Amino acid sequence: MTTAQDTQRETTQSGEAHAVPNPSAVGLVAVIVAATDGEPRALTVEVEGQAAGRARGLPAGPLVPEHPTLERGLRAWVERQTHQRLGYVEQLYTFGDRDRQGDESAGLHSLSVAYLALVREVRPAGLAEASWRNWYGYLPWEDWRAGRPAILDDIEARLLAWAASPADPKQSRRRQDRLALTFGLCGGAWNEERVLERYELLFEAGLIPEAHGQSGAACPTDIATTGEPMAFDHRRVLATAIGRLRGKIKYRPVVFELMPPTFTLFQLQRTVEALSGTNLHKQNFRRLVAQQGLVEETDGVTSGATGRPARLVRFRREVLLERPAPGFRLRASRRPA
Amino acid sequence: MTTAQDTQRETTQSGEAHAVPNPSAVGLVAVIVAATDGEPRALTVEVEGQAAGRARGLPAGPLVPEHPTLERGLRAWVERQTHQRLGYVEQLYTFGDRDRQGDESAGLHSLSVAYLALVREVRPAGLAEASWRNWYGYLPWEDWRAGRPAILDDIEARLLAWAASPADPKQSRRRQDRLALTFGLCGGAWNEERVLERYELLFEAGLIPEAHGQSGAACPTDIATTGEPMAFDHRRVLATAIGRLRGKIKYRPVVFELMPPTFTLFQLQRTVEALSGTNLHKQNFRRLVAQQGLVEETDGVTSGATGRPARLVRFRREVLLERPAPGFRLRASRRPA
DNA sequence: GGCACAATGCTCATATTGAGCATAAGTGAG
DNA sequence: CTCACTTATGCTCAATATGAGCATTGTGCC
Numbered sequence: 216m217t218t219a220q221d222t223q224r225e226t227t228q229s230g231e232a233h234a235v236p237n238p239s240a241v242g243l244v245a246v247i248v249a250a251t252d253g254e255p256r257a258l259t260v261e262v263e264g265q266a267a268g269r270a271r272g273l274p275a276g277p278l279v280p281e282h283p284t285l286e287r288g289l290r291a292w293v294e295r296q297t298h299q300r301l302g303y304v305e306q307l308y309t310f311g312d313r314d315r316q317g318d319e320s321a322g323l324h325s326l327s328v329a330y331l332a333l334v335r336e337v338r339p340a341g342l343a344e345a346s347w348r349n350w351y352g353y354l355p356w357e358d359w360r361a362g363r364p365a366i367l368d369d370i371e372a373r374l375l376a377w378a379a380s381p382a383d384p385k386q387s388r389r390r391q392d393r394l395a396l397t398f399g400l401c402g403g404a405w406n407e408e409r410v411l412e413r414y415e416l417l418f419e420a421g422l423i424p425e426a427h428g429q430s431g432a433a434c435p436t437d438i439a440t441t442g443e444p445m446a447f448d449h450r451r452v453l454a455t456a457i458g459r460l461r462g463k464i465k466y467r468p469v470v471f472e473l474m475p476p477t478f479t480l481f482q483l484q485r486t487v488e489a490l491s492g493t494n495l496h497k498q499n500f501r502r503l504v505a506q507q508g509l510v511e512e513t514d515g516v517t518s519g520a521t522g523r524p525a526r527l528v529r530f531r532r533e534v535l536l537e538r539p540a541p542g543f544r545l546r547a548s549r550r551p552a
Numbered sequence: 553m554t555t556a557q558d559t560q561r562e563t564t565q566s567g568e569a570h571a572v573p574n575p576s577a578v579g580l581v582a583v584i585v586a587a588t589d590g591e592p593r594a595l596t597v598e599v600e601g602q603a604a605g606r607a608r609g610l611p612a613g614p615l616v617p618e619h620p621t622l623e624r625g626l627r628a629w630v631e632r633q634t635h636q637r638l639g640y641v642e643q644l645y646t647f648g649d650r651d652r653q654g655d656e657s658a659g660l661h662s663l664s665v666a667y668l669a670l671v672r673e674v675r676p677a678g679l680a681e682a683s684w685r686n687w688y689g690y691l692p693w694e695d696w697r698a699g700r701p702a703i704l705d706d707i708e709a710r711l712l713a714w715a716a717s718p719a720d721p722k723q724s725r726r727r728q729d730r731l732a733l734t735f736g737l738c739g740g741a742w743n744e745e746r747v748l749e750r751y752e753l754l755f756e757a758g759l760i761p762e763a764h765g766q767s768g769a770a771c772p773t774d775i776a777t778t779g780e781p782m783a784f785d786h787r788r789v790l791a792t793a794i795g796r797l798r799g800k801i802k803y804r805p806v807v808f809e810l811m812p813p814t815f816t817l818f819q820l821q822r823t824v825e826a827l828s829g830t831n832l833h834k835q836n837f838r839r840l841v842a843q844q845g846l847v848e849e850t851d852g853v854t855s856g857a858t859g860r861p862a863r864l865v866r867f868r869r870e871v872l873l874e875r876p877a878p879g880f881r882l883r884a885s886r887r888p889a
Numbered sequence: 890g891g892c893a894c895a896a897t898g899c900t901c902a903t904a905t906t907g908a909g910c911a912t913a914a915g916t917g918a919g
Numbered sequence: 920c921t922c923a924c925t926t927a928t929g930c931t932c933a934a935t936a937t938g939a940g941c942a943t944t945g946t947g948c949c
Contacts, residue, residue: 237577237578237614237615237616237617238575238576238577238660239575239576239577239578239615240574240575240576241574241576241578241661241663277574278574278576278648278661279574280574280660280661282661284648285646285648285661285663306645306646308643309622309643309646309665311615311621311622311665323575323617324578324615324617324619324622326578326622326663326665328646328648328663392873395873396872396873403873479927480927480928481926481927496906496907496908496909497926497927497928498908498909498928498929498930499906499907499908501927501928502906503906506905518915519916520915520916520925520926521915521916521917521924521925521926522914522915522916522924522925522926522927523913523914523915523916523925523926523927523928524914524915524926524927525926525927525928526927526928535733536729536732536733536740816896817896817897818895818896833937833938833939833940834896834897835897835898835899835939835940836937836938836939838896838897839937840936840937843936855946855947856947857894857895857946857947858893858894858895858946858947858948859893859894859895859896859945859946859947860894860895860896860897860944860945860946860947861895861896861945861946862895862896862897863896863897
């Protein structure tokens with residue numbers, strides 16, 4: 216940035232000149248994503264204050280005056296808690312709901328500014344408290360790579376019951392529409408980007424333990440069906456991140472942030488599939504990548520593994536300049552696996 | 553929402569239990585968009601604290617404890633300042649850079665959570681201090697509907713000079729690459745979604761008065777070229793909103809939030825063109841809308857105007873349920889107008 | 890009626906997809 | 920060494936989608 220601005224010295228964003236008339240506590244949260252061995256992983260940490268005991272959380276910490284920017288503050292917290300350096304970082308969403316944050320008592324707001332980060336390698340998690348987890352452990356219904364997940368039978372049955380429960384037929388109808396939209400029930404189609412909407416629906420329907428008190432006793436489903444819980448509202452943040460990432464890989468070449476310097480086209484495909492939770496047609500995928508000019512060949516080939524060796528390629532950084540908006544326009548294969 | 557959560561009562565997002573250890577001032581800002589007579593408009597208000605005097609700003613106000621959620625707080629501020637009720641609202645971005653907000657003195661952060669709102673009708677702005685402004689008055693280089701804006705000649709010359717100025721050839725090269733990417737110079741293509749990147753580049757290059765002190769004296773360009781200034785960093789917020797909206801209309805049917813209950817296909821096209829700043833091929837546009845099933849015919853037709861009367865149509869809300877991700881995959885017509 | 894003007898209908902060449910067949914080039918078993 | 924197996928890679932083909940333009944249809948206005 217160039218020049219300091221003194222125009223605004225004496226005024227806040229709102230145009231008022233008081234000294235912090237209504238302070239809020241601002242937290243920073245990070246969803247740090249990697250993909251190794253064809254599995255999508257998020258970096259999690261131990262959470263001490265959590266009554267549930269075993270639920271893990273995302274790297275997070277409060278914004279303090281020492282942080283020059285939000286993003287720098289986030290990087291500092293992540294490095295401190297996980298010893299992981301971040302490369303690609305983008306802002307995700309700012310969460311501020313009173314009822315979800317659970318901070319209504321103090322009479323002031325507590326916001327969480329969430330970020331999405333993509334990292335290349337999974338170092339074996341420098342700290343014992345930090346570890347990489349397959350994100351589908353938290354949202355198992357999102358993984359359609361081996362076809363429709365069986366747990367969806369159970370989930371759908373409960374959701375339909377939830378939709379049918381209101382006395383008011385109009386409200387019942389509205390709930391059914393939402394089911395169709397998000398879970399593809401009643402003739403709707405499954406859209407892999409609606410991760411957050413699905414999680415929120417499950418939350419409202421009472422199938423998410425985090426929605427009930429700390430005991431989780433009121434929750435009628437088990438973890439095998441609705442996934443492992445997370446501390447605070449971090450599963451919601453994770454769902455937001457996955458949805459955003461699934462959308463973004465279709466029009467920006469962000470997947471390459473997850474790849475090593477050289478890789479095979481099939482590894483790339485596996486990574487995209489891991490993120491999107493669907494399967495792609497192999498030949499068409501390589502055609503797409505080729506014609507978009509996203510990669511260039513190296514002279515290396517794979518070895519050791521079974522099957523014909525594959526050529527190693529690398530990301531062509533030049534496409535960022537050439538094409539107006541490169542990325543994958545991926546479309547799931549119709550065949551179930 | 554269903555149940556209150558007491559799990560988190562005693563902890564903040566970060567897992568610490570202090571009472572607001574590091575407070576921040578949080579502001580809410582709204583970019584409220586309407587499209588009337590084929591022009592894109594944003595709702596602006598008078599800003600009192602602004603030394604520059606005439607620069608207007610976006611509706612904004614601090615987040616206070618009385619606000620149940622961020623979005624509700626935003627709606628309250630907007631209604632108070634502009635008498636405009638909001639329908640469609642989505643979160644845009646949270647701005648928190650020290651150097652841009654100009655609040656480093658106090659030793660605490662001041663964030664702005666920005667929202668994008670789309671409204672149907674332009675009521676003649678209930679309050680005198682609030683008025684609708686064509687958004688291209690603030691970002692004139694973004695309007696390509698009548699072909700490439702002439703002012704870009706001037707802008708490009710200055711940007712090229714800026715890129716050439718560093719002694720370090722590497723840095724110079726990097727600047728040129730950015731120019732190619734954002735402004736389509738040096739063989740690059742113009743991408744109408746990169747509104748924010750273009751504004752930021754101009755800001756860095758010193759062509760935006762807001763980047764210099766309150767006088768604007770150091771700014772080598774005039775308003776006719778680089779657009780009318782706004783208070784604070786609100787032009788950056790506006791640029792963010794336009795970029796987001798231009799992207800979103802391609803895959804979600806959000807334009808209809810700007811349309812009256814019934815409208816003609818050409819009015820719809822004019823609105824899309826106004827937002828995207830480009831021209832579309834008329835026949836292909838209607839084919840697209842038709843085959844996506846986005847609208848249904850009414851039995852009304854236009855009258856009074858010259859030319860053959862047009863059929864009035866309405867938005868088919870059902871598509872939200874049917875199609876996985878409806879929207880316009882608009883592509884600019886090649887011919888310059 | 891004849892014009893100007895916009896709405897609407899239709900054609901056509903060219904990409905872009907979705908799906909699958911065929912072949913190539915390795916590994917390991919016998 | 921040859922076969923079975925596995926994965927990589929090349930290529931075809933039909934179905935759609937897209938970009939561009941021509942033709943026709945209704946209206947208000949002289």
